[in-house]
Amino acid sequence: MDKNMTDLARRNFMSKAVAAAGLTVIPGVMLYEVQARPADQAATNKVRWGMLIDTNKCEDGCNDCVTACQTENGWGSGSNNEQKSSDKQKAQWIRKVKLTDKQTGHVQSLPLMCQHCETAPCVDVCPTGASMKRADGIVLVDKHTCIGCRYCMMACPYKARSFIHEDMHDQEVHAPRGKGTVESCTMCVHRVDKDGTPACVEACTKADKKAMMFGDLNDPSSAISIRLKEFGGEQIRADLGLNTGVRYQGL
Amino acid sequence: MKTVRYLEIEGNSKGYLALLGMLGLMILGSLAAFYYMEHNGHWVSNMDNQIVWGTPHVFAVFLIVAASGALNIASISSVFNKTAYKPLAPLSGLLALALLAGGLMVLVLDLGRPDRLIVAMTKYNFKSIFAWNMIFYNGFFAIVAVYIWFTMDRTMGQYKKAAGIAAFIWRLMLTTGTGSIFGFLVARQGYDAAIMAPMFVIMSFSFGLAIFLLVLMASYNWTHRPLGDALFRRLKNLLGVFVAAVFYFVMVYHLTNLYATEHHGVEAFILRDGGIYTQLFWYGQIILGSLIPLALIYHPTWGMNRMLVGLASIFVVIGGMIQMYIIIIGGQAYPLNMFPGKEVSSSFFDGVVNVYSPSLPEFFLGLGGFGVALIAVALAVKVLKFLPSSLADADVDPHHS
Numbered sequence: 001m002d003k004n005m006t007d008l009a010r011r012n013f014m015s016k017a018v019a020a021a022g023l024t025v026i027p028g029v030m031l032y033e034v035q036a037r038p039a040d041q042a043a044t045n046k047v048r049w050g051m052l053i054d055t056n057k058c059e060d061g062c063n064d065c066v067t068a069c070q071t072e073n074g075w076g077s078g079s080n081n082e083q084k085s086s087d088k089q090k091a092q093w094i095r096k097v098k099l100t101d102k103q104t105g106h107v108q109s110l111p112l113m114c115q116h117c118e119t120a121p122c123v124d125v126c127p128t129g130a131s132m133k134r135a136d137g138i139v140l141v142d143k144h145t146c147i148g149c150r151y152c153m154m155a156c157p158y159k160a161r162s163f164i165h166e167d168m169h170d171q172e173v174h175a176p177r178g179k180g181t182v183e184s185c186t187m188c189v190h191r192v193d194k195d196g197t198p199a200c201v202e203a204c205t206k207a208d209k210k211a212m213m214f215g216d217l218n219d220p221s222s223a224i225s226i227r228l229k230e231f232g233g234e235q236i237r238a239d240l241g242l243n244t245g246v247r248y249q250g251l
Numbered sequence: 252m253k254t255v256r257y258l259e260i261e262g263n264s265k266g267y268l269a270l271l272g273m274l275g276l277m278i279l280g281s282l283a284a285f286y287y288m289e290h291n292g293h294w295v296s297n298m299d300n301q302i303v304w305g306t307p308h309v310f311a312v313f314l315i316v317a318a319s320g321a322l323n324i325a326s327i328s329s330v331f332n333k334t335a336y337k338p339l340a341p342l343s344g345l346l347a348l349a350l351l352a353g354g355l356m357v358l359v360l361d362l363g364r365p366d367r368l369i370v371a372m373t374k375y376n377f378k379s380i381f382a383w384n385m386i387f388y389n390g391f392f393a394i395v396a397v398y399i400w401f402t403m404d405r406t407m408g409q410y411k412k413a414a415g416i417a418a419f420i421w422r423l424m425l426t427t428g429t430g431s432i433f434g435f436l437v438a439r440q441g442y443d444a445a446i447m448a449p450m451f452v453i454m455s456f457s458f459g460l461a462i463f464l465l466v467l468m469a470s471y472n473w474t475h476r477p478l479g480d481a482l483f484r485r486l487k488n489l490l491g492v493f494v495a496a497v498f499y500f501v502m503v504y505h506l507t508n509l510y511a512t513e514h515h516g517v518e519a520f521i522l523r524d525g526g527i528y529t530q531l532f533w534y535g536q537i538i539l540g541s542l543i544p545l546a547l548i549y550h551p552t553w554g555m556n557r558m559l560v561g562l563a564s565i566f567v568v569i570g571g572m573i574q575m576y577i578i579i580i581g582g583q584a585y586p587l588n589m590f591p592g593k594e595v596s597s598s599f600f601d602g603v604v605n606v607y608s609p610s611l612p613e614f615f616l617g618l619g620g621f622g623v624a625l626i627a628v629a630l631a632v633k634v635l636k637f638l639p640s641s642l643a644d645a646d647v648d649p650h651h652s
Contacts, residue, residue: 084292088299088600095599099590112589112597121437127381128367128374147371148363151381153303157438159587159599162300163363166292179292180363236589240437251590 039193043136048245049187050137050217051201052224052233053110055250057211060098060109065212068203069094069113072188074172081177084166091162091177093185094200108250111200111212113185114139114160115236116245122152122161122184131182137217137245138187146181153182157237160184187214187245217245255338255647257403257636260474267473267629274626281619284612285360293363296613301605302583307361310617313458313575314354314624315388315429316451319422320459322347322395324486325402326422329415335485338639338647339467344399345637346463346628347422348392353624355388357617380431387425394418403636426452433578440517441582446507450500454571457493461567464490466628468561470638479644487560491548494567498541501574513591520585520604521577528581531573540570580607 070078075091082090094113100106116139122131123139130145131152141152141161153161161184168177174190177183188198196202197214204212215224227233233247260267288296298305325343328336336343359365372389375382398414401407430451436442464486471478505522508514521532547553547563554560584605589595595602632638639647 085294086299088301088605089294091300092599095597095601097590097595097597097601100594102592102594112599112601123376124378125381125435126376127379127385128370129376145367145370145374146364147367149371149381150303150363151379151432153300154583155436155438157587158589159300159601163293163303165294165299180289182363 043134043138043193045135045137046218048137048217049192050116050215050224050245050247051187051198052213052215052227053246053248054211054213055108055110055248057209058096058109058111059209059211060107062109062207062209063096064203064207064209065111065200066094066096068199069185072172072191072199073175073186074170074177075175079170081168081171082164082166089163089165091164091183093160093162093183110248110251112158112160112236113200113246114156114187115158115242116185116187118243118245120242121155121157125151125155127151134189138189138192139184140186140189141182141184143176143178143181143183148180148182150182156184157240157242256640257338257341257638258640259634259636260470260632260638262633267633270629271626274622274629277622278619278626280615281357281360281617281622284615284619288612288616289360289365295610297607297610298613301600302580302607304579304583305607306609306613307357307617309572309575309579310620311354311357311361312429312432312579313572314350314357314620316426316455316575317458317462317571318347318350318354318455319391319426319429320455320457321350321463322418322422323456323459324463325398326415326419329398329402329412330419335482335647338642339463340402341399341637342467342470342628342632343463344395344402344418345631346466346624347459348395348399349624349627349631350459350462351388351391352627353620353622356623357620360616380428380435384425384428384432387421387428391421391425394421422455423452426455433582438587439582439585440514440588441521441578441585444504444508446500446504450497450504453493453496453500454574457490457497457567458571460486460490460493461564461571464564465561465568466625468557470632471642474638476638477641477643477646479642479647481644482642482647483557483560484554487548487554490564490567491545494541494544494548498537498545501536501541513588516588517582517585521581525581525584525604528577528584531581532577535573536570536577539566540573544570583607 067077070076072078073093075081075093094111097110097112099108099110116137118137120133120139123133127149128145128147130142131139132142133139148163150163153163161182163182164177164179167179171177175186188196191198201212201214204210213224213227215222217225219225228247231249233249234251235242235244235247236251296305322343324336325340327333328340359368371385377383394414395418398418401411401414427448430448433442434444434447467478505518508518521528523529544563544566547559584607586602586604589601
C-alpha cells in the first residue's frame with residue numbers, strides 16, 4: 001500500500017515536470033516553423049522585393065496609401081513634426097500624381113514613391129555611401145552616415161527623396177527621422193523583415209481597391225510575378241535603364 | 252636675366268585696415284548665417300525639396316571653379332614656360348588656395364549635418380564624383396602648397412616644373428570633377444551632358460583670371476607699386492580669349508540641346524519662357540558677362556584703359572555668378588520629365604516650375620566665401636613675399652629693351 005502511494009506521488013511529479021518542460025520547449029519548436037528571417041541575418045539577393053501598381057484601378061481622389069504611410073512612418077499628417085517647414089519643405093515619402101495626356105485628354109492617377117531601382121542613381125552619387133541598396137533590392141538611407149549634402153535628391157529621377165528642414169520629435173522607432181538628413185520610402189522594410197507588407201499596399205488592399213501589390217519579383221510563383229507575366233508592367237522613365245522595383249500597369 | 256624682387260606689403264594704412272575690417276564683417280555675417288541655419292534647420296532658408304541646392308551652392312561652386320582657374324597664370328609660367336608670367340606665380344597659387352578654401356567653407360557649412368564632416372572625409376563611395384571631388388580638393392591644397400613653396404624657395408627651383416605640371420593636371424581633374432557633378436545627373440534635362448565637365452574647365456579659366464586680374468590691380472594700385480602695361484595687356488588679352496571660349500561652349504551646349512526635341516522643354520525655359528532665368532541668361536550671362544567684356548577688352552582704345560578692363564573683369568565675375576545661378580538653380584527649377592506628353596500635378600509640386608528666390612541667410616553664408624578668400628590673400632601678402640616689389644615692364648618683361 002505504502003509503495004503504491006509513493007509511486008503515485010512520484011508519477012504525478014514526473015508527469016507535471018514533463019508537462020512543464022514540454023511547455024517551455026514547444027514555443028521554440030513552433031517558432032522554428034515560421035519563415036521570418038532572424039534579426040541578425042543579412043538580407044540576401046535570393047529575394048527581390050517589388051511592387052506592382054495598376055493605374056487603371058487607382059482612383060483620382062483616393063489617398064489611402066499616402067495616409068497609411070504617414071501614419072505608419074510618422075510624417076505629414078501622421079506626426080506633429082514639421083510645423084515650421086513650408087509646404088515645399090515638408091517631406092513626402094509617397095504622393096498621388098495626376099496625369100492628363102496632352103493629346104488625348106486621358107486622365108490617370110498613380111502613387112509615386114521611391115522606385116527602389118536596381119542601379120539607383122541616388123546610391124551612385126552618395127559620397128559617404130549612406131544611400132544604399134540592400135541585397136534584396138530595398139533602397140535605404142543610413143541615418144548614421146548621411147551628411148545632408150542632398151546630392152541624392154539632385155540625382156533622383158523621381159524626386160522621391162526629402163530633406164528634413166527642422167528638429168524632429170517623437171519619431172517612430174522604426175522610422176528614425178533627423179534634422180539635416182535625407183529620407184524616402186523604405187518599402188516599410190521594418191514590416192517586410194517580419195513577413196509583412198508595406199503600409200500603402202495594405203491600406204489599398206483593405207479598402208478593396210486592388211491597385212497595389214507587393215511581393216518577391218525573383219519568385220516566379222509569387223502573385224506579383226504571375227500578374228507581371230500575364231499583364232506586363234512598365235517602369236516610369238524606363239529609358240534610363242534603372243530596372244526599378246516598382247512597376248506600373250496602364251501607363 | 253633680371254631678378255625679380257619680392258616684398259611683403261607694408262599693411263599699415265587705414266585703407267588696409269578698413270579692408271580687413273570689411274572682409275572680417277563678411278566672414279562674421281557668414282558665420283552668423285551658418286549658426287542660424289544649422290541651429291534651426293534649413294527651414295529658415297528658401298531651399299526646399301524642389302530647389303535642393305540654393306544660393307550657398309552658387310557661391311561655393313563659383314569659388315571652387317574660380318580657384319582652379321586662378322592657378323592658370325602659375326601653370327602657364329611653369330608648364331608652358333611663358334617667362335613673362337613667372338613673377339606672378341606665387342600670387343596665382345595663393346589666390347587658388349584662398350578661393351578654394353572660401354568655396355569649401357561655404358559648401359561644408361551648408362551641409363545638413365556639418366558635424367559629420369569627419370564621416371565625409373573617412374567613408375568614401377568611390378562611384379560618387381562627390382567623393383572623388385573631396386579627394387581632389389584636399390589634394391589640391393597639398394599639391395599647390397608644395398608648388399608655391401617651390402616657386403618661392405630658390406633652392407627648390409629645379410623641382411618647380413614637375414610640381415607645376417602636377418598642379419596643372421590635378422586642377423584639370425578637379426574642375427572636370429566639379430563639372431561632372433552636374434554632367435553625371437541623368438535625372439534632369441538641364442544636366443546629363445558630357446559638355447558640362449569641359450565647360451566648367453573653360454569657365455574656370457575665365458573666372459579665375461578675372462579675379463586674379465582684379466586682385467592684381469587692387470594689390471598694385473593700393474600699395475602704389477608699378478604694374479607694367481605690357482604685362483597688363485597680356486593678361487587682358489588672355490582674359491578675352493577665355494571669355495570668348497566660354498561663350499563658344501555655352502553656344503555649343505544650347506545649340507546641341509535645341510537640335511533634340513526632347514530637350515526643347517528646358518531650352519524654351521532658359522531661353523524664352525523662364526521669366527527671371529531668361530532675363531538673367533540674356534542680360535546677365537550673355538550681354539553683361541560675355542559680350543560687354545569682350546568689347547571692352549578688345550576695343551583699341553577701351554582696352555588700353557585699366558579702369559575699363561577692371562570693369563570688364565568685374566562683369567565677367569558677375570556674369571559668371573549668374574551663369575552658375577542659371578545652371579544650379581535654373582536646372583532645378585525646371586520640372587523633371589517623368590511622364591513625357593502628359594500634364595502632371597501632385598501634392599509634391601510635380602510638373603510645375605519650382606519657385607525660388609535667395610534668402611538672406613543663404614546670401615550671407617555664400618558671401619563669406621569671398622570674405623575668407625580675400626582676407627587670406629590680404630593677410631598672406633603682408634606676412635610673406637608673394638608680391639614682386641615691381642611689375643613695371645622694365646623690371647619684368649624679358650623682351651623689354
